[in-house]
Amino acid sequence: MEKEALVLDASVIVKWFCEEEYTDIALRIRDRFFVGELTVVVPELMFYEVSNALRYNRVLSMEEKIELIDDVFSMDFDVVTSTKEILSEAMKSALCTDTTIYDNVYLAVGRFMRCNFITADKVFRDKINTNEVIFIGEWE
Secondary structure (H helix, E strand, C coil): CCCEEEEECHHHHHHHCCCCCCHHHHHHHHHHHHCCCEEEEEECHHHHHHHHHHHCCCCCCHHHHHHHHHHHHHCCCEEECCCHHHHHHHHHHHHHHCCCHHHHHHHHHHHHHCCEEEECCHHHHHHHCCCCEEEHHHCC
C-alpha cells in the first residue's frame, strides 16, 4: 500500500515547533510523518519560510532557533526543487487569484506531485477556492 503524500506549507510545519492555533492537528500530521504513515512533500522554499518564521519568534532563544533549523534539515522530507514549470504554474495561479507566488509554489508542487496541499493560511485557502488546498482546521 502506497503512503499518502501531502504538501505542507511553512505555516503548518512551524506549528511543529511553536504553540499556535491548530498546533494539535499539525502535531498529528507530524506524528504520522515520523512513523512513516505519510510522505511530506515540500518545495525548497519551505526551509526559508520556516527559518524566517523562527527568526521572528519572540519566545525562542537564538540557540533554540538554530537548533530547530538543524531539526528541519534532518527530517526526511521529499524536497522539490523549483523548475520553470512549477514557477510558471505558481505565477498563473497567483495572477488569477491575486495571491503570492510563495503560497502558490506549494499549490503548484501539489499539482505536479498529485497530492493535496495543507495550509494554516485560511485567507489563502479561501482566495484560491479549490479542493486541492485543505485548511488545517478541516483536515481529517
